[in-house]
Amino acid sequence: MRQVYDFHGGIHPPENKHQSIAAPIADAGIPEELVLPLAQHIGAPAIPVVEIGQKVLKGQLIAEPAGFVSVPLHAPTSGTVSAIEDRQIAHPSGHSARCVVIATDGKDEWIDHSGLADYKSVDRSELLTIIRNAGIAGMGGAGFPTAVKLSVKAEVGIETLILNGTECEPYITADDILMRERAEQIIEGAQIIAHLVQPDEILIGVEDNKPEGIAALQTAAEGTGVEIVVFPTKYPSGGEKQLIEILTGKQVPSGGLPSAVGVVCQNIGSAVAVRDAVIDGRPLISRITTVTGEGVNDPRNYEVLLGSSLAYLLEQADYQTNKNKRLIMGGPMMGFTVPDAHVPIVKTTNCVLAPAETELPAPPPAQACIRCGMCAEACPASLLPQQLFWFSQGKEFEKAEQHNLFDCIECGACSFVCPSNIPLVQYYRAAKAEVVQLRKDAEKSEHSRIRFEARQTRLEREDAEKEAKRAARKKAAEEKARLAAEQGSTEEDPIQAAIERAKAKKAAQAEGSNSAESAGEKLEKAVVTTRKRLDTATAKLTAAKEDGSDLVDALQTGVDKTRAKLEAAEKALREHQHAATTKEQPTEEAKPIDAAQVAIKKAMAARVADADKSPEEKAREALQKLEARLQKSEARLAQGKAAGEEEKIITALESTVERLREKVAQAQSQANETEVS
Amino acid sequence: MALMRITSPHAHGPMSTARVMQNVLLATVPGVIVLTHFFGFGTLVNIIWASILALAFEALALRLRKRPLGFYLGDYSALVTAVLLGIALPPYSPWWLIAVGIASSILLAKHLYGGLGYNPFNPAMVGYVVLLISFPVQMSSWAAPRGVGELPGLLDALQACFTPGNFDAVTMATPLDLLKQNNSLLMDDLWQQNAQFGRWAGIGWEWASLAFLAGGLWLLYQRVFTWHAPIAMLVALALTAALFYDGGSSASGGSPLFHLLSGATMFGAFFIITDPVSSAVSTRGRLVFGALIGLLVYLIRVYGNYPDAVAFAVLIMNFAAPFIDQYTQPRSYGHAARREDNE
Ligand code: SF4
Numbered sequence A: 001m002r003q004v005y006d007f008h009g010g011i012h013p014p015e016n017k018h019q020s021i022a023a024p025i026a027d028a029g030i031p032e033e034l035v036l037p038l039a040q041h042i043g044a045p046a047i048p049v050v051e052i053g054q055k056v057l058k059g060q061l062i063a064e065p066a067g068f069v070s071v072p073l074h075a076p077t078s079g080t081v082s083a084i085e086d087r088q089i090a091h092p093s094g095h096s097a098r099c100v101v102i103a104t105d106g107k108d109e110w111i112d113h114s115g116l117a118d119y120k121s122v123d124r125s126e127l128l129t130i131i132r133n134a135g136i137a138g139m140g141g142a143g144f145p146t147a148v149k150l151s152v153k154a155e156v157g158i159e160t161l162i163l164n165g166t167e168c169e170p171y172i173t174a175d176d177i178l179m180r181e182r183a184e185q186i187i188e189g190a191q192i193i194a195h196l197v198q199p200d201e202i203l204i205g206v207e208d209n210k211p212e213g214i215a216a217l218q219t220a221a222e223g224t225g226v227e228i229v230v231f232p233t234k235y236p237s238g239g240e241k242q243l244i245e246i247l248t249g250k251q252v253p254s255g256g257l258p259s260a261v262g263v264v265c266q267n268i269g270s271a272v273a274v275r276d277a278v279i280d281g282r283p284l285i286s287r288i289t290t291v292t293g294e295g296v297n298d299p300r301n302y303e304v305l306l307g308s309s310l311a312y313l314l315e316q317a318d319y320q321t322n323k324n325k326r327l328i329m330g331g332p333m334m335g336f337t338v339p340d341a342h343v344p345i346v347k348t349t350n351c352v353l354a355p356a357e358t359e360l361p362a363p364p365p366a367q368a369c370i371r372c373g374m375c376a377e378a379c380p381a382s383l384l385p386q387q388l389f390w391f392s393q394g395k396e397f398e399k400a401e402q403h404n405l406f407d408c409i410e411c412g413a414c415s416f417v418c419p420s421n422i423p424l425v426q427y428y429r430a431a432k433a434e435v436v437q438l439r440k441d442a443e444k445s446e447h448s449r450i451r452f453e454a455r456q457t458r459l460e461r462e463d464a465e466k467e468a469k470r471a472a473r474k475k476a477a478e479e480k481a482r483l484a485a486e487q488g489s490t491e492e493d494p495i496q497a498a499i500e501r502a503k504a505k506k507a508a509q510a511e512g513s514n515s516a517e518s519a520g521e522k523l524e525k526a527v528v529t530t531r532k533r534l535d536t537a538t539a540k541l542t543a544a545k546e547d548g549s550d551l552v553d554a555l556q557t558g559v560d561k562t563r564a565k566l567e568a569a570e571k572a573l574r575e576h577q578h579a580a581t582t583k584e585q586p587t588e589e590a591k592p593i594d595a596a597q598v599a600i601k602k603a604m605a606a607r608v609a610d611a612d613k614s615p616e617e618k619a620r621e622a623l624q625k626l627e628a629r630l631q632k633s634e635a636r637l638a639q640g641k642a643a644g645e646e647e648k649i650i651t652a653l654e655s656t657v658e659r660l661r662e663k664v665a666q667a668q669s670q671a672n673e674t675e676v677s
Numbered sequence B: 001m002a003l004m005r006i007t008s009p010h011a012h013g014p015m016s017t018a019r020v021m022q023n024v025l026l027a028t029v030p031g032v033i034v035l036t037h038f039f040g041f042g043t044l045v046n047i048i049w050a051s052i053l054a055l056a057f058e059a060l061a062l063r064l065r066k067r068p069l070g071f072y073l074g075d076y077s078a079l080v081t082a083v084l085l086g087i088a089l090p091p092y093s094p095w096w097l098i099a100v101g102i103a104s105s106i107l108l109a110k111h112l113y114g115g116l117g118y119n120p121f122n123p124a125m126v127g128y129v130v131l132l133i134s135f136p137v138q139m140s141s142w143a144a145p146r147g148v149g150e151l152p153g154l155l156d157a158l159q160a161c162f163t164p165g166n167f168d169a170v171t172m173a174t175p176l177d178l179l180k181q182n183n184s185l186l187m188d189d190l191w192q193q194n195a196q197f198g199r200w201a202g203i204g205w206e207w208a209s210l211a212f213l214a215g216g217l218w219l220l221y222q223r224v225f226t227w228h229a230p231i232a233m234l235v236a237l238a239l240t241a242a243l244f245y246d247g248g249s250s251a252s253g254g255s256p257l258f259h260l261l262s263g264a265t266m267f268g269a270f271f272i273i274t275d276p277v278s279s280a281v282s283t284r285g286r287l288v289f290g291a292l293i294g295l296l297v298y299l300i301r302v303y304g305n306y307p308d309a310v311a312f313a314v315l316i317m318n319f320a321a322p323f324i325d326q327y328t329q330p331r332s333y334g335h336a337a338r339r340e341d342n343e
């Protein structure tokens, strides 16, 4: 016997399973109308691929997945698509959602389909695709896409594959009957899944209150290496985290996935669905649902087509409307009430419970918490529910989070034992929702703060740049003025200036090509970082989905946005690369150098010409030049004064004029001298 | 068809607060019978008078606070407070003493803080301590046990309560008092010289303690509370007593057995410190809470000014409960694993 472990807390509510387990699985038949919500799983709703009025065959794809964490939808029987519209669905919030409605034709005509003869011969990714295309989502309750759960990377190293046949919720017997009647299929499904995740061991965990199921599984598992592990009945041992602790003694880290401790966990119903998809090529179009409670005269398990209404199913079980005031989807511990009996059965509906008033009485009004601690003793997550209640009620969300509010699995054990009848779980749900909302708001305001700050710095930077440019321009003007004033004295200036200018141009061009290169790099970097971000976001989303976290929607939009960004970045990069290759041969480049050389040559030639001239000529020429410059300067000064230019510039101009006058006087006397001599 | 919408869970366990309180009341019965057997009807009259007053005060407080009477009176919590205080008070206490005590318990300790569940201190113990400080004479005279003095009848008991001037009870120092005052006799001699010491811890006291122990064990069996606080208190008290018990010299603090079976030890361990409202919340916290009370009981008994110490020890630890809670938060699922990962 393998060692099993105990987990903290837990309760023993009345099991009430015998009512529905006595009879074998019955076929619920084909209702006139099937209503198929596009979102029966965690993740993005599927996208319809059929049109109103279109004929569909049994097993035909009617909606395709919208992204990685999403599953497709198939027609459960043949008929005509009669509507694609919002219908009331079974959801804790009681809202309506988009559904494909099929008017059935009763012929139950299959589309062409075939399975794999030998699944071991096909590629792992191909198997995953088959599972994904079959629309399988966790059938134990949460509805997480099975293919996503099974696409664990090989390097993660899965030690244990666990199939969950615990079914710890009172009343529900869907898994029990599955074990009794379809044990071989469960084992086959387990082997297919094992082929995918390559675990060291395959375990099926079952509570000891299902002896027939256990015996059937054991017979079927003989010689396959699949081990059936039986452990004492205690609610909620079927919680994924609890089951992992029972079977391996390990706890999944808070906020982490089971794969963190080398475990992949699947419901046995999902295993059978995987088997059907791979071996028979049959997509997920029906499931086993328990119909029970004193509100029905004929409680049992039904094989029911997805999209059948609760009302239809209840009718099969001889429903007594007068006895029943509350319809629960799921079990009495974690199930939720539905607003209306016309909501459809979906992939996750394991039970429809129609209790009589006396069977599950409405809760009496809550009394004060007497801090008896019974809740803390019952809590399988080892939380302090009474403290969480206190903090949730007082809206002290930070403290609630410190007390690990988000590790609460909403199992209801605390509410069950609370002598004061406090609806504790309700408080936690509300608190969680509020915290998530607050986080969203905080994120939003953080975003807008960052955006605001970025804008602010950009504006400041632009201002600074403008200022710098203005200053530079002014300086340049001053410099020009100064140079203009001094030009006469240094003959080499033009050459030097020309050389310098040419050099500057060249440098600029080099830099230009540099910056072109760095722009490319930048784009590449952007692509890489965005891709990384997308990866982490997707990982987070997957985790959130697996946990059934409320953040899924937010994460989904995040992922979508990041993906859009990535695409944009990639496009930009491609365009840039394209542009770069077309610009490869810069024909222009030679020209500026030529121009510089020309200027240098010109200047040199002028100098050579100068050297040939006689001193008198030179002096005269110089005088003429100076006079011309003086005139120019005077004109410039006058102009400046008239235009009311800055004082500095005026003074500079004045001093230039002054100096030129002096020089002219000097030159005149020189010229006179040379003439005299 | 209008369907009812309720959030999960839809099933509920059999336990209710009223049932918890009823169980507590039931569990006091053996102790009360033993007390009545040894000390006469005084305790019973205490309890009845205290209960009437408690219900009246509770109703008054609820009326003033505009709360529905029936719903809150139905939780039996006021009755529990009254019975516990009635047991703790000396038999044949005058009516006004009990009235002051109950008023302090119900109005001061409970409703001023917001009613059941919000009171940081144990209401019965607040009432007790208020009386002990205000009326030390009345509070420290305990009736002589059967066989030592004459036992008054039921009529006498009623007279003692309602016309206290006309009644002169035979009172005697309790064994705890005697032990405290003793500084010359060896333990064995002390036992021999004073008839009320009985076999281990005082005539009447030892049997009453055992009766309360039985009631407490039954409550444990009924899962009304967990063993952590009471057992921690008893173990801590016994260990401390054993540590300081020097074999019975005149300076001895008394044997572990004496401490376990005398005074309000058992009553306190199973009926007072298990009051969930004013104790620590987690199991680890309750271990600490109980153990510290045990330690304090010994210290106050032997070194303090009051012979019995349970009430003071409990109130002091009520103060400390929030701090204990802060340091004894249990390790939630998946949290240690994460720490290991980081290491
Ligand atoms: S079980 Fe109920 S009354 Fe007891 S501590 Fe928890 S919340 Fe309070």
Ligand code: SF4
Pocket (backbone or CB within 6 Å): A378, A379, A380, A381, A382, A383, A385, A407, A408, A409, A410, A411, A412, A413, A414, A415, A424, A425, A428
């Ligand atoms: S609902 Fe949450 S707090 Fe209550 S027992 Fe379950 S895990 Fe613990």
